[in-house]
Amino acid sequence: MALIRRAGRSLSMLKRSSLFHGKQKKQRQQPIVSPSLPNLTPHLPSSLIRLQINTTYSAIPRGISSCSFRSSYIPNRLLTSEAQPKLPDEGIDDTQFLDFPGVKNTAFTCDLKFVSEKSEEVPCYRVLSELGEPVDGAKLPQMADALALRIYENMITLQVMDYLFYEAQRQGRFSFYMTCSGEEAAIVASAAALSNEDVIFAQYREQGALMWRGFDLQEFAHQCYSNSADYGKGRQMPIHYGSKKHNFVTISSPIATQLSHAVGAAYSLKMDRKDACAVTYFGDGATSEGDFHAAMNFAAVMEAPVLFICRNNGWAISTPITDQYRSDGVATKSRAYGMRSICVDGNDALAVYSAVKSARSMAISESRPILIEVLTYRVSHHSTSDDSTKYRSGEELSHWKVMRDPVVRFRRWLEGNGWWNRQKDTELQSHSRKKIIAAMMNAESMKKPPLSDLFTDVYDSIPTNLKEQESYVREAVAKNPNLYPSDVPL
Amino acid sequence: MESTALLQKVTAGMAFRGTPASLLSSSSASSHVARIKLGSRSVIRAVSRLSGLTVKATHLNAYGFGTMPHNSTALKTVNKAVAVKTETGSTATAQQGHELLLFEALREGLEEEMERDPTVCVIGEDVGHYGGSYKVTKGMAEKFGDLRLLDTPIAENSFTGMAIGAAMTGLRPIVEGMNMGFLLLAFNQIANNCGMLHYTSGGQFTIPIVIRGPGGVGKQLGAEHSQRLESYFQSVPGLQMVACSTPYNAKGLMKAAIRSENPVILFEHVLLYNLKERIPDEEYVLCLEEAELVRPGQDITILTYSRMRHHVLQAVKTLVSKGYDPEVIDIRSLKPFDLFAIGNSVKKTHKVLIVEECMRTGGIGASLRAAIMENFFDELDAPIGCLSSQDVPTPYAGPLEDLTVVQPPQIVFAVEQLCKH
DSSP states (O other), X not given: OHHHHHHHHHHHHHHHSTTOOOOOOOOOOOOOOOOOOOOSOTTSOHHHHHHHHHTTOOSSOOOSSOOOHXXXXXXXXXXXXXXXXXXXXXXXOOOOBOOOTTOSSOBOOOSOOOOOSSOOOOOEEOOBOTTSOBOTTOOOOXXXXXXXXXXXXXXXXXXXXXXXXXXXXXXXXXXXXXXXXXXXXXXXXXXXXXXXXXXXXXXXXXXXXXXXXXXXXXXXXXXXHTOTTOTTTTOSOTTOOOBGGGTBOOOOSSTTHHHHHHHHXXXXXXXXXXXXXXXXXXXXXXXXXXXXHHHHHHHHHHTOOEEEEEEEOSEETTXXXXXXXXXXXXXXXXXXXXXXXXXXXXXXXXXXXXXHHHHHHHHHHHTOXXXXXXXXXXXXXXXXXXXXGGTSOHHHHXXXXXXXXXXXXXXXXXXXXXXXXXXXXXXXXXXXXXXXXXXXXXXXXXXXXXXXXXXXXXXXXXXXHHXXXXXXXXXXXXXXXXXXXXXXXX | OTHHHHHHHXXXXXXXXXXHXXXXXXXXXXXXXXXXXXXXXXXXXXXXXXHTXXXXXXXXXXXXXXXXXXXXXXXXXXXXXXXXXXXXXXXXXXXSSEEEEHHHHHHHHHHHHHHHOTTEEEEETTOSTTOOTTSTTTTHHHHHOTTTEEEOOSOHHHHHHXXXXXXXXXXXXXXXXXXXXXXXXXXXXXXXXITTHHHHTTTSSOOOOEEEEXXXXXXXXXXXXXXXXXXXXXXXTTOEEEEOOSHHHHHHHHHHHHXXXXXXXXXXXXXXXXXXXXXXXXXXXXXXTOOEEEEOOSSEEEEXXXXXXXXXXXXXXXXXXXXXXXEEEEOOEEESOOHHHHHHHHHHHOOEEEEEEEESTTSHHHXXXXXXXXXXXXXXXXXXXXXXXXXXXXOSSHHHHHHHSOOHHHHHHHHHHXXXX
């Protein structure tokens, strides 16, 4: 008899232990005696903990070996200090809650199912149609005519500058250039949505953003000609602009290195509690670099206010998207890092402006990073060292160049509002052309950087070994003046 | 003689800035001192007569400044460019200063700089609550907060890049590599951006970062954790490299590196973290470009740095008993070399032995040999000797690992060979 009673008791014990997943029994109200117990499962939401108390599961996950019934039961009773709401008896899953440290919100399943490689569709945000008319149901961003015209003028000047500088390279005036044809709206409109305090870390095709900040045509020309007026003192290739006063960090050639820099700058801005964010531009090819993944991860973990603006233009020199990554677009990648993202039609200046403005305020106020994928098309060759007709069809190129010009699209919207007309357009084009040519002539006539600039700025002050090396070079120049160009100052 | 005033002026709590050039050129004080023959007993006697103290013959630094023993009564200066070796025991019954281990000295330097300047921050893996893998940042996260002692995910290239970006926008980050070898992953950022952006931006953007971490051959850590990165980084223009070897110079170099506007790589050694020494209570900052005269001598110049300094000093004990008088210089500054101090020593002894832990090919010793040969060829009586590790990955097995590192008996033998010239 005692045996049966003992067995019966053990059965009831078993029922109440964590080994037996039976139906919930509402726990009887216990007197309020609750010493402070450590929260052993802080990673679980409190609702789950409450659930666990009500189900009389042990608060401490235990294995089969630790089957001390009394010690697992008593803490549960003490944790409950008030009546819990009665849970419905039906509809509750038998599934035990998951408490591995590696994941936050998920549950067990007994279905052997793999997560698909195809991600949820990310819609592409746009507000203007290809003809520059507001799309049905679109809420256009607030944009005064002054701002809209400034954006447009910038885009036109950018186009003219790109064209003329490209020609200058072909004429041998400087060695290298990269145009941004087809991406003007993506770059200028996004820059327009930022404040001048936001620090920009660009890749190499974002001269439009620098132009928006106020970088003069003359300053552009000086850098490309690498003369003594160049802020970089003639040390970087053309198009590797940098200007501290415009908060535009000097461009560095290796792809995606600037992404980590941007995260660091955002960390710095966050520490200083500034009302500004870090912004970094990069292309679709850069998303393959290790720096991209780590920077995205870092930004999310550190909750850094940084905007990752990806100009997805379909090509990385000759590598098309299909050879670059297998995800469907770039915006979908952010989910893996726990980051918000948006996909925008990059040829719609209004949409780009609206998205970036909204993302910026979110990034700063909530101190979080945002990935903005700006879909566009690279009408230009990769650079002056590239001939893209070798790897893409002429039809594709001319389609995007003629039919999908973002500047024309925006102009149509301006004309629709009555803010612009053809005559103003031709005037602007010829005016820009004159200014740029004058700037180029002026830059060409300026002296190259002096020899002394070869050794300065390696460190904050010139160390002895570099002074030695400089004197060695000067000796060589003095001995063979005919080998050294006469118009370069010493 | 104006030596006393000179000593006071030059050494009283001054943060040494600038390059050897600045110390060489204009200041008449230093040029006066430079003419004092190094290590000459007459100088030591003169100085000691002046200050009424007994100065131990072993302590005279590269620029000829006398070192006061700890209980100096005449001058309360902190001019110890020379560290006190713990093996030989303290020179005087020093009760000034406080004793601590090397990693604690690093932490002290770090804390002082972080208190002094709110833009200083530490970025690395496990530097926050965990206190760092070698406990250099222990207790600092509680004091300065999580944001200034930033724990990062495991991506060395990216957190180094992050530090570079933060430095360009006003912070002064210190990047801690858990092991120097992992910083090979950060090579792209260091070589392409860190050393370069100040130059390519035309001086617009400065990168005042410090990259530090333990390197060198440890106790059976395996090949990947026994890297000597000074070989690989010495070529990158725009970087400064220093190596600490004692608690005294660890703290001083850490502070100097943080205050420097240039990117500095501070090389620590895994096996030296528990080295104990008494260091001054007063604040002091060492010069990044200066070498340290550890022991003046006449017969041969032994140039070394980091852990090998201690191996050399062990060998010196044997050498002294055999009647040799080697001069030991801890070069400390790996890029640029302190050729002023080294040159003065070479001109005195005419023989050089370099003892390093780098590989034979392309190591610090290789560059140093070339620099000495180029500049002081006429002063040399013998070819420059160089003891370094072999060009092999560091094996795990204890006896094999010991064979890859230069040991004191080898140093003794090499000195004996060179002194035959």
